[in-house]
Amino acid sequence: MARVTVAYACTECGARSPGPLGRCPRCGTWGTVEAEAVEAAPGGRAASGRRSAPPIATARLDDVSDLAFARTPSGDAEVDRVLGGGWVAGGAVLLAGEPGIGKSTLLLQLADAAARGGRRVLYVCGEESPAQVKLRARRLGADGAIELTRATDAHAIAAHLVAEAPALAIVDSIQTLTVEDGAAPGSLTQVRDATALLVQAAKTSGTALVLIGHVTKQGQVAGPKVVEHVVDATLALESAGGFRVLRATKNRFGAAGEVGVFEMTDGGLRAVANPSDAFLAERPHGVPGSVVVAALEGQRPLLVEVQALASASPYSAPRRVVQGLDGRRVDLVLAVLERRLELPLAGLDVFVNVAGGLRLTDPGVDLAVAAAVASAVTNRPVAAGTAVFGEVGLAGELRSVPQGARRAAEAARALHPDVVGPRGDGGAWRPARDLAEAFAALWGRP
Numbered sequence: 001m002a003r004v005t006v007a008y009a010c011t012e013c014g015a016r017s018p019g020p021l022g023r024c025p026r027c028g029t030w031g032t033v034e035a036e037a038v039e040a041a042p043g044g045r046a047a048s049g050r051r052s053a054p055p056i057a058t059a060r061l062d063d064v065s066d067l068a069f070a071r072t073p074s075g076d077a078e079v080d081r082v083l084g085g086g087w088v089a090g091g092a093v094l095l096a097g098e099p100g101i102g103k104s105t106l107l108l109q110l111a112d113a114a115a116r117g118g119r120r121v122l123y124v125c126g127e128e129s130p131a132q133v134k135l136r137a138r139r140l141g142a143d144g145a146i147e148l149t150r151a152t153d154a155h156a157i158a159a160h161l162v163a164e165a166p167a168l169a170i171v172d173s174i175q176t177l178t179v180e181d182g183a184a185p186g187s188l189t190q191v192r193d194a195t196a197l198l199v200q201a202a203k204t205s206g207t208a209l210v211l212i213g214h215v216t217k218q219g220q221v222a223g224p225k226v227v228e229h230v231v232d233a234t235l236a237l238e239s240a241g242g243f244r245v246l247r248a249t250k251n252r253f254g255a256a257g258e259v260g261v262f263e264m265t266d267g268g269l270r271a272v273a274n275p276s277d278a279f280l281a282e283r284p285h286g287v288p289g290s291v292v293v294a295a296l297e298g299q300r301p302l303l304v305e306v307q308a309l310a311s312a313s314p315y316s317a318p319r320r321v322v323q324g325l326d327g328r329r330v331d332l333v334l335a336v337l338e339r340r341l342e343l344p345l346a347g348l349d350v351f352v353n354v355a356g357g358l359r360l361t362d363p364g365v366d367l368a369v370a371a372a373v374a375s376a377v378t379n380r381p382v383a384a385g386t387a388v389f390g391e392v393g394l395a396g397e398l399r400s401v402p403q404g405a406r407r408a409a410e411a412a413r414a415l416h417p418d419v420v421g422p423r424g425d426g427g428a429w430r431p432a433r434d435l436a437e438a439f440a441a442l443w444g445r446p
């Protein structure tokens with residue numbers, strides 16, 4: 001007879017706790033540690049540790065066979081870029097995003113591409129009825145060969161994967177899965193255990209498994225952040241102005257950080273051929289505080305506008321409002337501007353924004369932030385056709401960032417041929433040693 005004990009786990013990160021703590025010891029969130037019933041296996045963990053165990057198998061590093069991922073192109077070049085070359089047989093991918101962002105649309109399109117390629121595709125309709133999915137499929141002009149199921153019992157789906165071995169299986173969404181009859185779907189244990197079952201089954205069957213996960217307002221996969229640890233790759237679908245950006249936040253098959261850019265149309269999500277042109281389309285000209293950065297997201301050079309506005313603050317502690325960038329990096333750049341270039345920022349509210357709502361993680365945006373703020377404060381616009389890149393150090397020096405040549409090449413292609421960047425590896429841009437030299441390159445000597 002299985003003993004039922006009570007354990008405690010955090011509903012945010014899944015960490016086990018010894019008791020009903022007010023705050024999760026792993027992720028530090030308050031009020032998320034909840035009780036869960038656990039069936040203890042006979043013998044338990046402590047006992048199994050003590051019994052005499054068979055020796056473990058080891059292999060010399062030389063003798064371990066090379067990892068070769070069996071990749072299948074997804075049918076969409078942007079998705080392949082983000083995945084690192086396509087679906088991986090037996091691999092599990094989490095697609096996270098807010099409701100309504102286009103997760104189901106994107107995956108139905110990818111399901112269609114796989115089905116047209118003659119591969120078997122299973123689509124688990126947990127969120128919507130098959131009729132609703134069919135309606136969307138019609139709209140997208142999707143193929144009829146996709147197999148739909150309403151089953152949400154993880155054991156049954158796992159058994160189906162192992163028996164039928166579809167090439168691609170899409171679960172829409174993990175929050176609708178259950179592992180036991182009668183249990184409420186969406187709870188931490190249900191999502192965690194269901195995901196583990198399916199990931200294991202996909203490994204056995206060689207199925208590329210895609211799990212859709214809804215994200216809460218805080219930007220985390222609802223409750224079961226624990227799923228991120230189990231899957232091989234996590235893709236986030238985010239909104240950026242009128243566009244949708246797909247970004248790999250974790251990728252065991254390739255580089256994390258790669259981005260794909262899409263547009264939602266009447267016929268579903270369409271790849272944006274030249275994202276730089278799209279992101280710069282609404283850029284104002286001759287306006288102080290607007291600077292174009294030759295950024296790099298993943299391996300992709302992207303031209304994006306950084307905007308700054310500075311205005312006299314009514315508050316004793318002026319505001320620093322940052323969107324689309326790491327606020328701490330912006331604070332650092334502002335401090336350098338104040339201390340090294342004596343830019344008078346005290347008493348000013350400063351707003352810094354990436355136009356179009358894109359989120360940039362590239363340290364190469366520092367110079368654009370510095371130039372945008374300086375431009376806003378001194379009321380001098382940057383000439384049209386100019387782009388900048390480079391990391392700013394505490395001494396005001398301009399530091400090299402990866403892929404200068406490709407940034408400059410993309411800038412030239414997108415009609416911003418006058419590029420100011422760090423000295424160092426040199427290239428087709430005007431080199432600057434520090435912020436003062438960069439500003440002299442932009443506005444001439446003061």
Ligand code: TYD
Nearest residue numbers: 099100101102103104105264265266267268
């Ligand atoms: P959906 O894929 O259902 O979002 P999610 O699964 O992330 O919740 O679709 C999001 C929105 O996209 C929905 O409001 C309708 C719209 N849409 C289009 O504009 N064009 C289309 O071709 C489709 C299928 C949806």
Ligand code: MG
Nearest residue numbers: 103104127172
């Ligand atoms: Mg959906």
